Amino acid sequence: MYQYTDFDRQFVRQRAAQFRDQLERFQAGTLGGDEFKPLRLQNGWYIQRFAPMLRVAVPYGEVNSAQLRVLARIAREYDHKEDNDISQANAALSDVPSLPDRCAHFTTRQNVQYNWIPLDRAADVMDLLATVNMHGIQTSGNCIRNITTDAYAGIAPDEVADPRPFAEILRQWSTLHPEFAFLPRKFKVAITGATEDRAATPWHDVGLRLVRNVDGELGFQVRVGGGMGRTxxxxxxxxxxxxxxxxxxYLEAVVRVYNRFGRRDNAYKARIKILVKAEGxxxxDAVEAEFVDILDKDGAPHTITEAELARVTGFFAEPQALTCDRKSADEKIAHILRVAAEDDLEFGRWxxxxxxxHRNPDLRAVTLSFKRVGQAAGDASADQLDRAAELADRFSAGEARITHEQNLVLPWVRCDQLPELWREARRLGLARPNIGLLTDLIACPGGDFCDLANARSLPIAQAILSRYQDLDELxxxxxxxxxxxxxINSCGHHHSGHIGVLGVDKDGQEWYQVTLGGSDGTRLSGAATPGKVIGPSFAADEMPDVIEALLDTYRAQRQDGETFTATVRRTGLDAFKAAANAVRTQTARAATA
Known part of the structure; x- marks a missing residue:
């Protein structure tokens, strides 16, 4: 992991002190609400439906055990629902007491969010985060946001080059960039170094992919203008x-052109994707011209030197003393795992x-699943965060990764420790063998928390989780x-789901639109593409039956070894549409019976 320098640490702590001063002036009435709003947003503080929401930056998803323990402490000591006045809550949300608190939420952008921290305790939280080099910078506002990457960066066998050093250099360049602090809209960058794109780079404002040319030289394929939302x-x-x-x-050129020509009169048309689509x-050509000017007239001031890349890369070396004792030959390790798996079906599935x-044959990367009945997708309780820190210390050199799919990865696990890790993770409820399956779903906080949401996500996710608990079926x-x-803002990335669910508002009621065939660009999903809508929206109580109907259709239509998306693309949508619409017909008949 990258280690903060004295300058980095001083910067983060001074930022926390500045925020405390700003908050105190706001509370004293000497700093107006309009003046305070951009200051709190620049530190990751939003005002949501019932309470403030804090978004903590986790650059490219890497987090150490000390940071996990501080995140747990914040959840335990500050994230209290009862400390907020929710008496004026929307009457439609009658089950407000059931909303989770005392937990952190892993986002699809590898950040961490809290939903119940009172604003008058915000400065204390920022001071606490600063003790472990964490903050909320680049998590909000019209700036270059938290840089994301593949959760398996630096360890994946299919990697051309480790993207983490470049992600860190990008983070340092973009943090508080004076020209790009007030862009037309938020700006998201993702980077991958693998042949399989697990960072969903085509869906970002800028997507970077490390590649080698015919001469073996390392460089980037550059995509611009991706995004979800309304378009x-x-x-x-x-x-x-x-x-x-x-x-x-080159990125300086891209963002300069966007900053100059991006629309500022319409928030829905202000993203760079609209500019790229309109101008083609x-x-x-404008980017290339700007790039030439930066090289020729400005003297290429941001050129990365070999020495700087080597310096940053040095922070991402494999932790020492991780390889297995060579007395334990590969055959012996394989035998232990094979026997253990044969003896326990659940361990084999795990x-x-x-x-x-892993790139190191002695090691493996292990995902801890945070998807289970009774817990919102991506939520991690204070106790779970503490236990995850313990597992990271014992089995992964004190390091974990937050994934795009809202789980945690332990990236440095010795092969001969897998049985022991499985037993410990299972005891903590973090070993469910469902990664990549239906119940490893992605869900945003939705209408339970967010002012922008049209409908709730969490109850739909829970209903589906509850129905599909049979591992054989999954x-x-x-x-x-x-x-x-x-x-429609698509924080749950419904557009890229093999099955996407979008909450919509119809005359003040919650309804859900379903899309099929989307992809984020991974090997099994094919090229990145948005899903297609299969018909009118469905009521909340119909959604579990709709999902079941779609899956039953897949079972009936699939060929040997065919995935869900392959079946959808081969057969088309008609059979799936008919099955989903039949649910509405059955519901209507039941209502009139």
């Missing part, structure tokens, strides 16, 4: 190969679903990405 667009490749040393200069080659290969269904968003 889902897959990013356009504007450079097939850019030498790695020039990536900051004219946009690309090895299949939750354990991934494994038979195979890999299915189910993504749920409470509104």
């Amino acid at each position: 889902p667009i897959v990013g356009t490749v504007i450079r097939e190969f850019l030498p790695w040393a020039q990536i900051l200069n 080659q004219t946009f690309i 090895l299949q679903r939750n354990v991934r290969g 494994h038979d269904l195979g890999e299915i990405d189910l993504h749920i968003s409470g509104c």
